[in-house]
Amino acid sequence: MSETNNEVSKDQKAGSSTDSSSIINRQSSTDSQSSTDSQSSIVNCPLSIAFKVDVDTYAGTRDGVPRLLEIMERAGIKATFYFSMGPDNSGKAIRRIFTRKGFLQKMLRTGAPSAYGLRTMLYGTLLPAPDIAASFPEILKQTAARGHETGVHCWDHVYWHDYLPRLSRDKVSSELRRAADLFQRIIGSAPRSTAAPGWTVSATSLELQDSMNLEYCSDGRGYAPFYPVFDGKRFYTLQIPSTWPTLDEILGANGIDADNVNDFYLSQMKSGLNVHTIHAEMEGGVMADSFIELVERLKLMGARFVTLGEVARACRDSAPDAPLSMGEIPGRAGLVAIQG
Numbered sequence: 291m292s293e294t295n296n297e298v299s300k301d302q303k304a305g306s307s308t309d310s311s312s313i314i315n316r317q318s319s320t321d322s323q324s325s326t327d328s329q330s331s332i333v334n335c336p337l338s339i340a341f342k343v344d345v346d347t348y349a350g351t352r353d354g355v356p357r358l359l360e361i362m363e364r365a366g367i368k369a370t371f372y373f374s375m376g377p378d379n380s381g382k383a384i385r386r387i388f389t390r391k392g393f394l395q396k397m398l399r400t401g402a403p404s405a406y407g408l409r410t411m412l413y414g415t416l417l418p419a420p421d422i423a424a425s426f427p428e429i430l431k432q433t434a435a436r437g438h439e440t441g442v443h444c445w446d447h448v449y450w451h452d453y454l455p456r457l458s459r460d461k462v463s464s465e466l467r468r469a470a471d472l473f474q475r476i477i478g479s480a481p482r483s484t485a486a487p488g489w490t491v492s493a494t495s496l497e498l499q500d501s502m503n504l505e506y507c508s509d510g511r512g513y514a515p516f517y518p519v520f521d522g523k524r525f526y527t528l529q530i531p532s533t534w535p536t537l538d539e540i541l542g543a544n545g546i547d548a549d550n551v552n553d554f555y556l557s558q559m560k561s562g563l564n565v566h567t568i569h570a571e572m573e574g575g576v577m578a579d580s581f582i583e584l585v586e587r588l589k590l591m592g593a594r595f596v597t598l599g600e601v602a603r604a605c606r607d608s609a610p611d612a613p614l615s616m617g618e619i620p621g622r623a624g625l626v627a628i629q630g
């Protein structure tokens with residue numbers, strides 16, 4: 291289950307918006323000799339947007355992914371889907387009510403119980419945790435077959451999100467390996483990308499991701515693609531951060547509701563690359579109509595829809611190093627990886 295916050299956001303700081311477009315613009319000029327026209331236009335395009343789809347739960351995989359595939363097919367856009375491969379232990383996230391200040395309030399503010407459903411909120415506690423990807427291999431295959439990018443979100447979302455900093459290297463390795471192995475068995479090739487659950491990383495997770503030969507990761511929040519320097523160490527896998535707050539972070543805060551949330555999002559659209567994380571459980575569920583409207587309005591603005599893989603290929607030779615650290619964002623319970 292995704293966590294939520296009120297971050298409205300790092301991107302709203304005037305400085306970071308300006309910085310981000312200048313980084314993108316710098317990249318486009320230094321990139322121009324080595325890139326194809328198509329690649330360079332991704333970063334040159336004044337309004338590019340990539341949808342990163344986090345799939346967190348059993349129900350989200352079963353119901354939300356097919357709905358999003360349908361919506362995207364109709365709109366003629368491609369996205370990058372990250373699947374939770376192992377058990378759905380969403381019910382265990384409920385214990386954050388006792389361990390993270392503000393968690394209960396946020397769950398209620400954002401309507402999490404109706405978005406996620408009662409069964410999901412009991413998985414791993416009163417109900418057994420169902421296997422996600424193994425239950426719906428055809429949905430993963432279908433996503434790839436329809437031309438979307440697919441990657442690994444995690445093995446056990448709640449376990450990673452709540453315990454990563456305390457896990458041994460072997461344990462972190464086993465979470466990534468189990469997820470990657472099952473992904474390979476279903477999709478037929480090794481994952482090219484991962485995205486950390488709850489934007490939670492550690493030096494160990496970044497190092498292990500480097501060893502997986504990934505093309506890029508999307509682990510954090512920030513303003514433009516970069517190579518992360520975390521705890522003083524530089525890592526080698528390109529990071530493409532999410533630049534917009536997620537729907538469940540902003541709904542119910544600062545006067546934003548289901549009726550005006552897309553006005554807020556369009557106001558976030560900045561020159562250059564925008565990356566928006568959506569959730570199969572939200573935009574593929576109770577908020578599907580709102581997502582359809584967002585896509586239509588982005589099209590009317592003349593936005594260019596790109597995938598994270600296209601961004602990675604356009605930026606990998608020229609992306610700068612930048613700090614990445616776990617930090618608090620106002621209104622959020624817990625820490626997230628933030629580009630410095």
Ligand SMILES: [Zn+2]
Nearest residue numbers: 344346487488
């Ligand atoms: Zn997630």
